[in-house]
Amino acid sequence: MNGDQHYHDVLSELRPEHRALRQKIPEVYSAFNAISAAALADGALSAHVKELMAMMIGIVQGCDGCIASHARGAARAGATEDEAAEAIAVSIMMHGGPATVYGARAFSAFREFNPADDQ
Template sequence: MYKDWPQYAKDLSTAMQGCRDGIPETWGAFSKLAASSTKSGALDTKTKELIAIAIGIAMRCDGCVAFHARAAVRHGATREEVLEMIGMTVYMGGGPSSVYGAMALEAFDQFSEAAAAAK
């Protein structure tokens, strides 16, 4: 295992609390942007979360991969959908995307296992 993604997301959320507390107006605005951007519209929330993982891969953002892999699981994404999305990121981003794609798949799998165990 490369990383314990559920623990990483938990630890990062805790670390981010200092920003939430220190700049509540800015953080609140960001949270509203996130909520309005991810709600279902012409694209459903699951598709938007897959897009967010792809951007996290392209930008090499571990936290983005963790949070959006968790959200993709919550919104019913399948492993096959995640793999096809990773294929697109590798096509568009080459070698760096292949590395982050593997990490994103590991994150998705760990969040899926945790969700299945919680049922």
């Protein structure tokens, strides 16, 4: 799980698998994309907070694809490295030891997608 582009690779590896399944069940993917867009849009909570929340759920579920996707989303939405670290701390508090493993992975993913963070 090392490498400067690991989480980019995770998403690249999943892309053809998703494409093949999406061709079989396009309505399900369309509905999932719509609910994702609605759930992650700016509202009372900012998009970057919502992406961090989704990343935290990926940590608790042990889902590298979720971590990669939402770490990228959080970075793109303007989350800082400090915000990502604090969000990960909450997932560790709620999920314990396994979250320290996936939390570290999520922090690496966030840093991979947000290399210009000045914090």
